Amino acid sequence: MFLDCNCFSIKSATTKGVRILYLMVFLCLQTREAIATESAEHPKSAWVCEQTLKFIEQSRGREIKPAMIIHDRDGKYTKEFTETMQQSGIKTNPLPIASPNLNGRCERFIETIKLECLAKFIIFGKQHLDHLVSEFTTYYNMCRSHTARDHLPPIREIPNEEVEKLSPDEVQVISHIGGLVKSFERNAA
Numbered sequence: 001m002f003l004d005c006n007c008f009s010i011k012s013a014t015t016k017g018v019r020i021l022y023l024m025v026f027l028c029l030q031t032r033e034a035i036a037t038e039s040a041e042h043p044k045s046a047w048v049c050e051q052t053l054k055f056i057e058q059s060r061g062r063e064i065k066p067a068m069i070i071h072d073r074d075g076k077y078t079k080e081f082t083e084t085m086q087q088s089g090i091k092t093n094p095l096p097i098a099s100p101n102l103n104g105r106c107e108r109f110i111e112t113i114k115l116e117c118l119a120k121f122i123i124f125g126k127q128h129l130d131h132l133v134s135e136f137t138t139y140y141n142m143c144r145s146h147t148a149r150d151h152l153p154p155i156r157e158i159p160n161e162e163v164e165k166l167s168p169d170e171v172q173v174i175s176h177i178g179g180l181v182k183s184f185e186r187n188a189a
Contacts, residue, residue: 001064002029004106005071007043010114012123021129024051026069027106032146033154034109036133039126045078052081056088066090073097113140120180132177139176143183 004027009020021039028034035058037051059066068091071077077094085092095102117136123129145151172187 001066003027003066003069004029004103005069005077006103006106006110007048007074007076008110008114010039010118010123010129012125012129014125021123021126023129023133024048025106025109026055027109028154029105031154032105032109032149033141034113034137036113036137039129039133041126043076045076045080048076048078049080049084052084056084056090068093070095070103072100072103109140113137117177117180135177136181139181139183143174143176144181 005024006027007022007024009022012019012021019041021041022043023039024037024043026035035055037054040047056066069085070093072095077092082092100107113133113136117132118129121128121132123132140153141155142153144153146154166186170187171184174183174185175181176183
């Protein structure tokens with residue numbers, strides 16, 4: 001399994017004024033599953049290594065293990081980051097300098113989470129941001145359709161049988177992220 005990895009920042013209102021919080025995202029290139037980390041105000045190499053270890057722990061029980069992580073040349077991806085990955089049997093592939101298009105899928109996820117979720121809120125601190133990101137990532141992985149996956153969410157198997165058509169009264173609307181995003185499911189029989 002190949003993954004993209006990238007960091008992004010969001011402004012947050014706190015009692016000490018506006019602060020910039022940083023998050024890290026791991027995106028599986030095959031399934032488009034996204035794993036977002038907790039935010040931090042001052043990310044350093046130690047924070048990146050800590051978040052990487054949490055990601056590795058999350059991916060331990062999976063059938064297909066991460067084989068390679070693609071990342072940009074941000075200063076946060078230090079020798080310790082590479083060593084942390086290598087100790088877990090994961091290769092790292094730093095991208096060439098000034099080539100954001102090579103990390104396009106991860107950049108697109110970051111744009112998606114910012115436009116569809118975070119831009120619609122005034123974020124009040126780390127806990128609020130972490131909650132919003134967790135909720136959106138769950139929605140993104142379990143409900144949001146992806147064209148590259150034949151309109152299925154990342155964490156769902158492709159069905160073998162033909163999909164049957166439903167009438168409108170057989171469909172239930174489910175709200176996510178406080179009603180900001182809606183998905184549709186079949187009513188129970």
